[in-house]
Amino acid sequence: MPVDKFANMEEKLWILEDLNMMYIRQIALSLQDSDIQKKIDHEIRMRDGACKLLAACSQRDQALEAAKSLQTCSTRIMAYMSELQRMKEAQVMQKVTRRSSDAGPMDDRLPCKGKVAISDLRIPLMWKDTEYFKNKGELHRCAVFCLLQLGGEIFDTDMVIVDRTLTDICFDNAIVFTDASPGFELRVELYSCCSEDDYSAGSTPRKLASKLSSSLGRSSGKKLRASMEPGACSPVSNGGASPLLLPVPSVPGPKYHLLAHTTLSLSHVQDSFRTHDLTISGNEECSYWLPLYGSVCCRLAAQPLCMTQQMMSGCLKVKQCGADPQSWTKVHAALKGSSLFCYHRQEDVEANVEPAFTIAINKETRIRASEKDPQSKVQNICVSNQYGGEEVTHTLTTDSREDTHRWMEAFWQHFYDMSQWKQCCDDLMKIELPSPRKPAPATPKQGSLYHEMVIESSDDLSSTVSDILARRLQELELRSQLGTSPTWMSLFEEDNPKSAGRPSPCTSRLSGRSPRTPHRFPRSPVSPHRCPQLGLLSSDVSLTSDSDSQCSTSPCSHHHNWPEPSNFSLSSSSPSRLRPRTLSLDAKLSTLRGRGYGGGGGTFQCPCQPPPSSLLVPIPISSCSPRSQRSTQTTLSCSSSTSSNSSSNSEGSHSPESSEGLPFSRPSPARRSLRNLRARLDPRNWLQSQV
Amino acid sequence: MSFVPGQPMCVVAQQIEIKKLRQGDHLILGFSIGGGIDQDPGQNPFSEDKTDKGIYVTRITPGGPAEAANLMMGDKILQVNGWDMTMVPHDKARKRLTNKKEDVVRLLVTRKTLEEAVKHSMGYPNQCH
Numbered sequence: 001m002p003v004d005k006f007a008n009m010e011e012k013l014w015i016l017e018d019l020n021m022m023y024i025r026q027i028a029l030s031l032q033d034s035d036i037q038k039k040i041d042h043e044i045r046m047r048d049g050a051c052k053l054l055a056a057c058s059q060r061d062q063a064l065e066a067a068k069s070l071q072t073c074s075t076r077i078m079a080y081m082s083e084l085q086r087m088k089e090a091q092v093m094q095k096v097t098r099r100s101s102d103a104g105p106m107d108d109r110l111p112c113k114g115k116v117a118i119s120d121l122r123i124p125l126m127w128k129d130t131e132y133f134k135n136k137g138e139l140h141r142c143a144v145f146c147l148l149q150l151g152g153e154i155f156d157t158d159m160v161i162v163d164r165t166l167t168d169i170c171f172d173n174a175i176v177f178t179d180a181s182p183g184f185e186l187r188v189e190l191y192s193c194c195s196e197d198d199y200s201a202g203s204t205p206r207k208l209a210s211k212l213s214s215s216l217g218r219s220s221g222k223k224l225r226a227s228m229e230p231g232a233c234s235p236v237s238n239g240g241a242s243p244l245l246l247p248v249p250s251v252p253g254p255k256y257h258l259l260a261h262t263t264l265s266l267s268h269v270q271d272s273f274r275t276h277d278l279t280i281s282g283n284e285e286c287s288y289w290l291p292l293y294g295s296v297c298c299r300l301a302a303q304p305l306c307m308t309q310q311m312m313s314g315c316l317k318v319k320q321c322g323a324d325p326q327s328w329t330k331v332h333a334a335l336k337g338s339s340l341f342c343y344h345r346q347e348d349v350e351a352n353v354e355p356a357f358t359i360a361i362n363k364e365t366r367i368r369a370s371e372k373d374p375q376s377k378v379q380n381i382c383v384s385n386q387y388g389g390e391e392v393t394h395t396l397t398t399d400s401r402e403d404t405h406r407w408m409e410a411f412w413q414h415f416y417d418m419s420q421w422k423q424c425c426d427d428l429m430k431i432e433l434p435s436p437r438k439p440a441p442a443t444p445k446q447g448s449l450y451h452e453m454v455i456e457s458s459d460d461l462s463s464t465v466s467d468i469l470a471r472r473l474q475e476l477e478l479r480s481q482l483g484t485s486p487t488w489m490s491l492f493e494e495d496n497p498k499s500a501g502r503p504s505p506c507t508s509r510l511s512g513r514s515p516r517t518p519h520r521f522p523r524s525p526v527s528p529h530r531c532p533q534l535g536l537l538s539s540d541v542s543l544t545s546d547s548d549s550q551c552s553t554s555p556c557s558h559h560h561n562w563p564e565p566s567n568f569s570l571s572s573s574s575p576s577r578l579r580p581r582t583l584s585l586d587a588k589l590s591t592l593r594g595r596g597y598g599g600g601g602g603t604f605q606c607p608c609q610p611p612p613s614s615l616l617v618p619i620p621i622s623s624c625s626p627r628s629q630r631s632t633q634t635t636l637s638c639s640s641s642t643s644s645n646s647s648s649n650s651e652g653s654h655s656p657e658s659s660e661g662l663p664f665s666r667p668s669p670a671r672r673s674l675r676n677l678r679a680r681l682d683p684r685n686w687l688q689s690q691v
Numbered sequence: 692m693s694f695v696p697g698q699p700m701c702v703v704a705q706q707i708e709i710k711k712l713r714q715g716d717h718l719i720l721g722f723s724i725g726g727g728i729d730q731d732p733g734q735n736p737f738s739e740d741k742t743d744k745g746i747y748v749t750r751i752t753p754g755g756p757a758e759a760a761n762l763m764m765g766d767k768i769l770q771v772n773g774w775d776m777t778m779v780p781h782d783k784a785r786k787r788l789t790n791k792k793e794d795v796v797r798l799l800v801t802r803k804t805l806e807e808a809v810k811h812s813m814g815y816p817n818q819c820h
Contacts, residue, residue: 395788684733688749689785 022080027088036152040080040142047073054253064143064159064193066256071191072156075147083152091424109413111182111420112311114304115432118186119174120266121146121157121271124293127164130292142193142290144169144259148176149187161195162290169290174432181303182420186264188296190278191256194287257288262296266422271429289531301429307337308428310408311417315404318359320341328397335410338362338418338425359394360385362425363418367411369404371396379404381411467534596677694802703805704769709760718791721755722748722762727781737765739803745769746784748800763802770799791798 021044028037035665050070057063141163148155157171162479169190177186268276275297282289305311312335317328331342338361341355361367361383370380381396381404418425711718727797729766737747748766751758768776771787779787788796 686725686730687727687781690722690723691720691779691787691788 024084024127028085030088034082036084040077040084043073043076043080047077060120060195060254060276063253064195068143068145068156068159068191069257071256072147072154073148076154079149079152079154088691109416112305112413112417113179113181114302114306114421114424115148115178115308115431116184116186116189116269116299116300116302117175117176118148118300119432121171121173121188121298122297123169123190123260123278124295124297125162125167125169126291126293127167128291140164142192142288142289143195143254143256144190144192144331145256146171147187147189147191148175148177149189150180150184150590153177153179153511164194176431176433182266182304182422184265186300188262188298190260190292191295192259192288192290193254193256195254257282257286259288259290260292260296264298264300266302266424269300269424269429271299271301271427273299276564302421302424303416303426303429303431306414306417306421307425310334310336311414312407314407315398316342316407317397317466319397329356335361335414337428359383361411361414363415367408369408369417381407446628472611702769703799703809704799704801705805707760707762707800708786709756709796709798711794712756713795718789719752719755720757720788720793720796722757723750724768724784724788725749725781727784728778729780730783738767743767744778746779746781762798762800766800766802768798768800770797772797780797 024040025037028034028040042244047070050066052075054063054070057066068263085275093536141161143159143161145159146157147156153175155175155177157173157175160169160171162169177184258281260280262276264276264277267273275295278292278294280292280294313333315330317330318333319328329342331344334341340359342357342359343355364386366384368382368384370382378397378399378401378601382389382393396407398407423619437614447612500616526640709720711720719763722745726732726738726744730744732738732744733741735741735743736749737749738745746767746768748757748762748764751762751763751764768784770776771784772793774787776784
């Protein structure tokens, strides 16, 4: 029975765990180091608590947090146990060496310890651009956090939920490791867990799982299977500790997987931000996958103790070289950082008074013991520095040989520390101690970076275009009053007596059709008679008038054909040929012109929509030929008197369901829905509906 | 006629009953409406308060049922058959009016002139109610 086997396995694991714990305890006892033992016990208790919480919680967020603490506790336990084993090994080795050989020279200098702080972790992501802009589909979210390990200290950052609206994963925590040696290795691990709700399946029997996965579809099924694989409950990947050593109990719930890791050391320490490479584990198939750019930015700072604390202090007698041999200054000196501060009195050090003088002790300094002073039989210490090309030597002496020896020792140690901590000793790097953690302010869900970019353009294109056109029209009107206007203006003559004879639909059809065939647009024969002089195009006018009489009926008779070649020649020969206009400009022009020439004059109180929206209306209308006739007529006479409107209305164009302001015959459903959508979606519209 | 959404409002209203006219397959009322909470109230030419997102009558078809019932252009529709129209999206308003199952709509409308008329009538103490 699979179920029994499973239970059996679990039991075995528990037994093994108990045995391991006993072993650990034995080691700890033998080492007489109860400290680590206490820590391990503490972590195990925490871990049990996290397991219980995970089993008990119902909310996704809680589960993720609990899983995170579980992961952290497991990692810590692993680390402590490895530490314990190493200590045990070291002890054994020491015993062995002590027995076998004499203790070697025990004057291996150990560099001083220091504080290492890592802060402002930022991991950039590399989403495909389609994911940003299309923004379709469900938001694939992952919960991520970082584990930072240095020596025996393991810290975790806060958990961050990442989806494709984020460009970087940012961890605001600043983490300070207090006991680091110069050869430290700071291991940064990024764990992530898929945050979809469906996959926190428990121990679903395999058969059901396979059935589910096959019916769920390939990608989601794959995810489900991946999340339920026994590999998913593998213990932490930290170190090389054997997996059976305190395996993580398989608790149903979200599980974190290692997504990326890197190791930082002294060479990466700098007082500013730096980018480091990440090693990414996992691939696109994993549920916890995130498209990482492959690097991590952070600020890694180190404060060696030699820079922050007094390494040595005591009484000294200082004499500057070249001065009077008897002018010894008695000072209380303190060696700290890259200087030897000399105070007059010891109390001055506490009182934060400025030192009397300061002797630099840095990499450039040379210190040597001088020959024995014949008077005091004590060696002097000569400290030489280069101050701007000049060598300045201070001679220090103490009261006794032991003191001198101690000072020399201190100096050597200091030099050794500086050589070990390298760039950290140039200047003191600032490390901010993390303030007591405040609950993170509830920020609203971060929008996409692209949505946050505000583009301050209050003027939309069409209004500027209409402004330009209006101005041009005004100019043209002035010109027409003077008797000069381009031929194409005549196209929009509404109250042209000459054109009265011409059936009006032709006119509208012309202009309605014009957008579609822009290259044929200009100078159709529509009453050029009205404009006897045309200024620039005067020569052309005559041409037009001639041809006009010929093809005066052409627009009407030719349903689809365009005017004669004569018109073509006209257009081609015109000096200032009008370039083909775009759809919207034409419509715009026509409406503006139509409005200017409102039928019957009077105040233009058109209940119809403001110009921008009328832009929308003609476009789809003119592209649909069957209806174009009546609709374009209405377009042109947008401003025309109510009578024409009502006439067209009462003609039977009752469209109860239309949501356009202009009454027209009931359009085909597809067109109407398209238009409806466009009109409705345009925020400039003030919709009016006919009921 | 301006009002604060959520606050009770006091207006003089008139009840108008419009019988729908059957035109072939459609029932028409013979007027157009504009406005709605999803529309830009600044473009409403009839409203006094340019933040008013109510439904206004923007056009009356001459000879239609609405004209016959004395609905006027610029009227603000407060209710349609008991349904509120002061806080509805445009399409909802349209749908309330064009319900095919209803032959008659009873509108509660208000206009500025109504208020003035009432004030005027109240100004004359001799006027009997």
